[in-house]
Amino acid sequence: MLTFTVILILLATLMAFRMPIAFAMGIAGFVGLSVQLGLRPALAVLERTFFDTSSSFILVAIPLFILMAELLTAGDVTRRAIVACQSWIGHVKGGLAMATVAASVLLAALVGSSTASTAAMAASAFPEMRSHRYSDRLSAAVVSVGGTLAVVVPPSIVLVVYGVLTETSIGKLFIAGIVPGLLTACGLALVIKLIAHTTDQAPKGDPFQLGKAVRNSRHVIPMALLMVAVIGAIYGGIASPSEAAALGVMGSLIIVLFQRTLTFAALNRSFSGSIRATVMIVTIVACSAIFANYLAFTRITHGLLEFVATTDMPREVIMGIIILALLVMGMFMDQLAILSLAMPLAFPTAMALDYNPVWFGIVVTKTVEIGLLTPPLGLNAYVASAQTGVPLRTIFRGIVPFLLMEILVLAILLLFPSITLWLPSLMLN
Amino acid sequence: TLRLGDFQSTSHIVSVEGTTKWMAAVEEATGGAIKFEHFPSQQAAKSKAQLDAVNNGILDAALLGALYHAEALPLNSVVGLPGYYSSAVQGTEAVQQMLAEGPLREELLASGVTPIFGFVLPPYQVLAKARLGLPADWDALDVRTSGSTQALTARALGGVGISIPGPEVYTAVERGRLDAVLFPLASVPGYKLNEVVSHISTNASFGGYSFIMVVRSDLFDGLGDDVKAEMLRLGKETAMHVAQAQDASVSTLLEQWKAEGIDTYAFTQDELDAIGEALTAVSSDWVERIGHDQAAAVLESYRSLTSN
Amino acid sequence: MTIFSTLLSKLEDTLHIAGCLCLIAVAALINADILLRLFFNEPVQIQFELTELYLMPALATLSLSRVFREGGHLALDFMPEHLPGMAGRIAVILRLLLPAAFFAAITYMSGKFALRAIAHGDIEYGVIDWPLGWAYAVVPLGCGVLVLRLIHDAFSKGTDDQTQSHI
Numbered sequence: 049m050l051t052f053t054v055i056l057i058l059l060a061t062l063m064a065f066r067m068p069i070a071f072a073m074g075i076a077g078f079v080g081l082s083v084q085l086g087l088r089p090a091l092a093v094l095e096r097t098f099f100d101t102s103s104s105f106i107l108v109a110i111p112l113f114i115l116m117a118e119l120l121t122a123g124d125v126t127r128r129a130i131v132a133c134q135s136w137i138g139h140v141k142g143g144l145a146m147a148t149v150a151a152s153v154l155l156a157a158l159v160g161s162s163t164a165s166t167a168a169m170a171a172s173a174f175p176e177m178r179s180h181r182y183s184d185r186l187s188a189a190v191v192s193v194g195g196t197l198a199v200v201v202p203p204s205i206v207l208v209v210y211g212v213l214t215e216t217s218i219g220k221l222f223i224a225g226i227v228p229g230l231l232t233a234c235g236l237a238l239v240i241k242l243i244a245h246t247t248d249q250a251p252k253g254d255p256f257q258l259g260k261a262v263r264n265s266r267h268v269i270p271m272a273l274l275m276v277a278v279i280g281a282i283y284g285g286i287a288s289p290s291e292a293a294a295l296g297v298m299g300s301l302i303i304v305l306f307q308r309t310l311t312f313a314a315l316n317r318s319f320s321g322s323i324r325a326t327v328m329i330v331t332i333v334a335c336s337a338i339f340a341n342y343l344a345f346t347r348i349t350h351g352l353l354e355f356v357a358t359t360d361m362p363r364e365v366i367m368g369i370i371i372l373a374l375l376v377m378g379m380f381m382d383q384l385a386i387l388s389l390a391m392p393l394a395f396p397t398a399m400a401l402d403y404n405p406v407w408f409g410i411v412v413t414k415t416v417e418i419g420l421l422t423p424p425l426g427l428n429a430y431v432a433s434a435q436t437g438v439p440l441r442t443i444f445r446g447i448v449p450f451l452l453m454e455i456l457v458l459a460i461l462l463l464f465p466s467i468t469l470w471l472p473s474l475m476l477n
Numbered sequence: 478t479l480r481l482g483d484f485q486s487t488s489h490i491v492s493v494e495g496t497t498k499w500m501a502a503v504e505e506a507t508g509g510a511i512k513f514e515h516f517p518s519q520q521a522a523k524s525k526a527q528l529d530a531v532n533n534g535i536l537d538a539a540l541l542g543a544l545y546h547a548e549a550l551p552l553n554s555v556v557g558l559p560g561y562y563s564s565a566v567q568g569t570e571a572v573q574q575m576l577a578e579g580p581l582r583e584e585l586l587a588s589g590v591t592p593i594f595g596f597v598l599p600p601y602q603v604l605a606k607a608r609l610g611l612p613a614d615w616d617a618l619d620v621r622t623s624g625s626t627q628a629l630t631a632r633a634l635g636g637v638g639i640s641i642p643g644p645e646v647y648t649a650v651e652r653g654r655l656d657a658v659l660f661p662l663a664s665v666p667g668y669k670l671n672e673v674v675s676h677i678s679t680n681a682s683f684g685g686y687s688f689i690m691v692v693r694s695d696l697f698d699g700l701g702d703d704v705k706a707e708m709l710r711l712g713k714e715t716a717m718h719v720a721q722a723q724d725a726s727v728s729t730l731l732e733q734w735k736a737e738g739i740d741t742y743a744f745t746q747d748e749l750d751a752i753g754e755a756l757t758a759v760s761s762d763w764v765e766r767i768g769h770d771q772a773a774a775v776l777e778s779y780r781s782l783t784s785n
Numbered sequence: 786m787t788i789f790s791t792l793l794s795k796l797e798d799t800l801h802i803a804g805c806l807c808l809i810a811v812a813a814l815i816n817a818d819i820l821l822r823l824f825f826n827e828p829v830q831i832q833f834e835l836t837e838l839y840l841m842p843a844l845a846t847l848s849l850s851r852v853f854r855e856g857g858h859l860a861l862d863f864m865p866e867h868l869p870g871m872a873g874r875i876a877v878i879l880r881l882l883l884p885a886a887f888f889a890a891i892t893y894m895s896g897k898f899a900l901r902a903i904a905h906g907d908i909e910y911g912v913i914d915w916p917l918g919w920a921y922a923v924v925p926l927g928c929g930v931l932v933l934r935l936i937h938d939a940f941s942k943g944t945d946d947q948t949q950s951h952i
């Protein structure tokens with residue numbers, strides 16, 4: 049326990065001195081492993097961590113979806129589509145930010161990974177909000193928070209992994225995610241409305257003109273066609289969700305070539321941007337895997353969850369502790385690592401207390417998604433920062449009101465299981 | 478205290494009836510002289526890194542998925558071949574015998590670890606939205622396979638082997654991206670494939686899968702003789718127990734699926750013969766591909782051990 | 786020092802272009818796979834394994850150093866960038882030399898791992914026999930160049946600010 053505290057202090061110090069977060073987690077994890085297992089085994093962990101982390105087909109969605117968004121942005125497709133939205137709802141304060149949340153929901157129906165979704169929105173929606181004089185703080189926060197919808201709205205990698213780990217019906221989990229996903233989106237829109245009305249972070253656009261709105265609407269067509277094609281490919285059985293990302297890239301390339309809006313330099317920048325974000329994400333995932341490895345060898349989470357599993361406190365308290373533990377883990381680990389570490393103990397505990405497995409899955413998913421927004425390891429905020437150049441501090445500040453809303457939504461889901469279970473029970477009959 | 482790595486989660490039948498049971502039994506039988514710290518779900522090392530982790534001292538013991546280590550343990554990948562064992566018990570008996578002495582054991586010892594016991598998953602079956610029988614039914618179907626041996630199996634039957642990550646299989650079947658899936662039935666509930674297919678075969682053998690519990694050799698050799706003997710004896714018991722438990726669980730599952738309206742069907746003898754005929758190519762290809770001077774002998778002894 | 790700087794940047798740019806080519810290859814292969822499968826029932830069998838074993842690790846690690854040069858590895862920014870005196874010295878060591886040592890360890894260990902696999906001729910049995918050593922080799926390559934970059938930056942004051950600005 050003492051060494052663990054020292055390692056945490058080391059991690060905090062390294063990060064405070066502006067060491068890249070990935071490096072800080074890797075170094076802290078490595079030092080911890082050396083103390084726990086000895087230097088030779090700790091060094092051996094370094095042999096293949098980077099390879100094992102990056103050698104994964106599921107990861108292709110990240111560079112490909114970012115590339116798709118970069119191409120559409122470089123080719124002016126996104127800007128035109130957002131101008132179209134702007135001419136319909138721009139006269140409302142915060143309208144563009146709400147449109148971004150709506151677009152995040154649509155993108156979520158196509159993407160199963162938060163980071164990929166955040167990166168795509170950061171590349172496309174952020175520049176538009178900035179050019180419409182929205183504050184960087186609000187714009188980058190909306191993009192980061194909107195990204196978490198990707199995992200609650202099906203398809204979702206996190207829900208699948210939960211389903212596999214706990215033998216819960218993936219089909220039911222997918223259906224159960226829809227209502228909480230929409231509820232979250234509404235909550236986010238509400239926060240945007242409040243911010244827009246109390247601050248000048250989301251200024252009003254031009255007054256509404258029907259003729260202009262109708263005329264501008266044709267610019268949505270290419271994006272809409274692309275969405276239909278990619279979603280159609282997934283639901284029509286032509287491509288798996290990861291493969292569909294590649295179709296999206298080809299589709300956007302065709303659109304921008306057809307519109308003749310893409311320069312060679314912009315094409316180049318798109319590839320560089322995609323590689324840059326991917327390298328950043330994979331480095332963090334690999335280094336935090338080293339830290340998670342250390343955490344596993346300390347047996348601390350194991351001990352905590354075991355305590356919860358054996359205590360005889362009231363079931364609401366135990367559930368509260370589980371959620372709290374997951375939130376704390378979310379500060380340091382990525383979602384999939386949390387699930388594989390926590391579910392073998394947390395799931396049987398929840399089942400012994402007679403909670404519904406589908407409901408628990410949605411609550412857990414929601415909880416680990418909140419971890420993507422909290423420092424020190426808040427992957428969505430990192431991706432948004434890397435993609436937009438807005439400093440992390442600003443993004444984390446901007447996220448605070450949304451984080452409160454996320455926690456409120458989580459509390460609502462905890463208190464009213466029927467919100468989650470209503471739709472799957474309907475489909476069952 | 479031994480650090481034991483495991484890529485399965487503790488809720489999988491292989492862990493409940495196998496790994497966890499064995500650890501508890503050894504701790505009890507040795508009166509606490511041997512204790513385990515269990516790292517399930519790839520917490521300590523990824524599936525493919527478990528063997529290296531034992532060698533490097535990150536772990537002391539591990540449950541290996543033999544097929545994850547085909548480059549270090551090529552001969553042990555014989556169990557992946559289609560058309561051999563027909564139940565977990567039969568396959569486990571064969572594997573236990575081959576791990577007790579012979580090239581499979583030698584190969585493990587040469588890579589620095591000592592096998593304690595081994596067991597298999599029940600043979601892979603085919604799950605689909607239609608009843609598949611004679612090779613003609615498989616023509617040009619997209620079949621989800623994992624690894625080269627299964628890809629060859631699908632090809633030998635006239636289908637196309639498709640690699641799709643485990644978590645995406647559900648969606649792929651549901652939406653028709655895949656026509657069929659080769660899968661061990663015990664793992665079907667985990668991936669909930671029974672929700673998306675309508676036909677499941679019961680008596681085929683589209684390949685196998687073996688688990689091997691290993692301990693680092695220098696550590697194992699340093700243990701007392703009675704401790705070693707207990708670990709091996711309990712290993713033998715556990716291997717048979719987990720095999721029987723899996724066979725029993727598969728028949729329960731089949732009944733359950735039948736009640737859910739899924740067509741659980743047995744291939745006719747004609748169909749089995751035709752499939753077996755088509756699949757012989759996979760075994761000869763394996764011998765060639767491994768390029769090991771003992772490959773043919775290993776295959777021959779595996780064949781005879783699983784042919785009764 | 787300037788020659789070393791130029792060479793290092795050239796090296797980083799070259800690896801970055803290689804990473805970009807891998808990304809293009811991924812997009813092209815998956816599309817070819819989907820389309821050929823759809824229209825000719827003839828998938829690109831090597832696509833999955835090639836992507837997972839070679840292209841993804843390459844595109845995720847080859848540009849490690851260039852991304853660092855461009856300030857792409859995120860850091861918390863609560864503390865001021867430049868601290869005076871002793872604290873400033875410690876900050877540089879912590880920020881640049883400690884990671885240099887860490888990535889040197891990764892380079893050494895993963896390099897040894899790759900060399901051993903190449904020497905043994907380790908193979909992943911897939912649609913074709915994939916030599917694993919060459920798949921592993923991108924990690925020490927990407928990390929090794931990052932080590933050079935970290936050492937370079939630690940010993941050349943000022944370049945830090947210039948390179949950060951052209952993001």
Ligand code: NA
Nearest residue numbers: 156159198203
């Ligand atoms: Na989604």
Ligand code: NA
Nearest residue numbers: 378379419425
């Ligand atoms: Na976090």
